[in-house]
Amino acid sequence: MKFVSKKPEDTVALGMRLGKCLKGGEVILLCGDLGAGKTLFTKGIASALSVDETTPVVSPSFTLVNIYKAKLDIVHVDLYRLNPDDIWDLGLEDFMDTSHVVIVEWGDIAREFFDVPVIEVRFEYMKDEARKIAIKGLDRNSM
Secondary structure (H helix, E strand, O other), rough: EEEEOHHHHHHHHHHHHHHHOOOOEEEEEEOOOOOOOOHHHHHHHHHHOOOOOOOOOOOOOOOEEEEEOOOEEEEEEEEOOHHHHHHHOOOOHHHOOOEEEEEEEEEEOOOOOOOOEEEEEEEOOOOOOEEEEEEEEHHHOOO
16 A cells, blocks of 8 residues: 655554554564654554553654553564664564554564564655655555
């Protein structure tokens, strides 16, 4: 599925659409350049899963992993500065169950790590502020 986001609010809204479809156990790999909308998309998912509005949903660039309590707890991971071998040290396999959703920024680094079906969301710059957002691994009728 392909979408065009013309402004940040569109990216959040698309994340909300995906978030409303989640049942638990999903692994979502977010792929795209710096500033392409990965964290905004995650904010939309967090909103759909009822993360407390006072909880800031921010990129875990320095903490590597943020966990947000929600209907389905969100494990938000940023792999920007990691080597593929370092991913094993994060303990993500402990969260790959039906009570969690794992969202991985810079997910293309970790594709081989996940031996479960994944939802891949790819962000690409277009002209102006627009982004092309392609979602793979999800049934078109789900959203």
